[in-house]
Amino acid sequence: MSMINEITLIAVVVAIACALPGVFLVLRGATMVSDAITHTVLLGIVLAFFITQDLNSPLLMIGATLVGLATVWLIETIQRSNLVSNDAAIGIVFPLFFSIAIILITFYAGDVHLDEDAVLMGELAFAPFRRLDLWGYDLGPQSLWVMFIILIINSVFIFFFYKELKVTTFDPAFAAAIGFSPVVIHYALMTLVSLTAVGAYDSVGSILIVGFMVGPALSGYILTHSLNKMIGITVIMAIINSVSGVRLAFFFDTTIAGMIAVVTGSTTLLILIFSPKKGLFQHQISQNRARRNLNKEIEKMA
């Protein structure tokens, strides 16, 4: 398979894997959790580096995942206290973890090329070069397999806990009333978000994770009111964005992650403006219509 096809395939798999948990992040108004994780993983990498003193150790990846988990769990706990809003909880945790990492680096490792990039590849263009070899067979790019497994985990989770996710997302009070604790399902969901973000970071880099988790899910959110349809539209948008992004990047000979992010942003914005149900355009039309009707009523009365 040619390089462009492999990159396209990786992009599509990562996009869907990210978009599925992204649906629930959008619905719960916690989209920026993805941004927080892509920054706080640095703390995990730094801490693991102090233990191993080796930039190539697999422990650094594990450290990244654990701090990713700590990030989402801490955000979840702060939100649960109901003292602050969702985004404020993210705003507390993300700078705290990230700056601890920066301080540790300047204290102890100022002369080591130590940052996220050194451990997590974070470059979609390089993904086809890292291959998975088993028993002498070339099984394709390593990140394709990693993200495919994460995609399956995410799909299975949403498939089996669909009802629970739905009720805890839209009506947590009702969920609690019927004896179902939303806490477990939320923590499980956030764990998946963290796992997906760290896995995707290694394959595609940080900008794209935010784009993949937020863009397609937001498109789905604007286009429909049904959760089922929203998931479907999200997956379709994830595929459209990543395929056209990769093709355009090859056409213009530029950075792939950047191009996919631009396409994702553009399609989401277009849908936001022109959506037949909730779009800004439609909104303006119906407002004008309402005003005209109101004017007519006033004229009649006069």
Place this chain on the structure above:
Amino acid sequence: MTKLRWFSIAILLVLISGCSTDNNTNRNDSETVSIVTTTSFLTDLVETIGGENVSVTGLMGPGVDPHDYQPSTSDITAMGEANIVIYNGLNLEERFAEVFDQLGERDVLTIVAADALDEASMLFDPEESDFQTVDPHIWFSVSRWKQVTQYIADELSAYDPDNAENYRRNAAEYLDELDELAHYVENRVEEVPEKSRYLVTAHDAFQYFGEEFNFEVVGLQGLNTRTEAGTGDISEMASFIVEKEINAVFVESSVSPRSIEALIEATNSRGHQLKNAGELYSDALGSSEDDADTYITMYRSNVDTIVSALNEN
């Protein structure tokens, strides 16, 4: 809709199973050897040695900090088709390390420039720390760069014996030019009085230059261009500059001038006149308009900038 989800997953499965075993390395079969190089210094060197027998694709263009490099799609196509990959080593191209290892396992010859030098001749990061890091900026030592030239010429000759004669001849000519460059630098440096031979820059890129041509080199940041200089670094450095009566500092083409500007302000506020003496090329060559697009013109440009700035008292 769940049907649709499973449908798309099924499609993916089919795609993946279809792509498993074929090795897609369609290597270039034409006459010339396809070579991919990382830094612009290596691109220049390999083009010089290889001449018409090779086609070189340099990944990092002029003014690009290796740390901030973003691959374009033509870069990765070139990497996919390359016969040989040549890189600096010593963790300079950290993000590529895994990719190059993988290419090495797939019939691509990987040449590491730093392999030309023995470990005893490496310099370490000057800052005391728990982790000893080798300074990767080996191109600023002309004598070491000569060893690299010889090494790459030998490796190319071994890979492509038919044209070995050409590679050796080109390398020999280039070694003479490098000797000439070293003479030029020595003569220019002589013009600077010994007590003012201080080179203050944003990050520690010029240690090899300092060692070879008797300059005291002081970098504001460590080797890593990503970490910012702290306030303590700046005020310490300002005291140092006042004490040694240094009157010129330099910015680097691929590093943000911010911290050097802060240093100038800090020093001037102590009543000592310090000026920004211009731009040095550190991690990449310049453009052809600045006449710094080859290793030799870049080196001359740096030395001219340094000498004329430090001589102005």
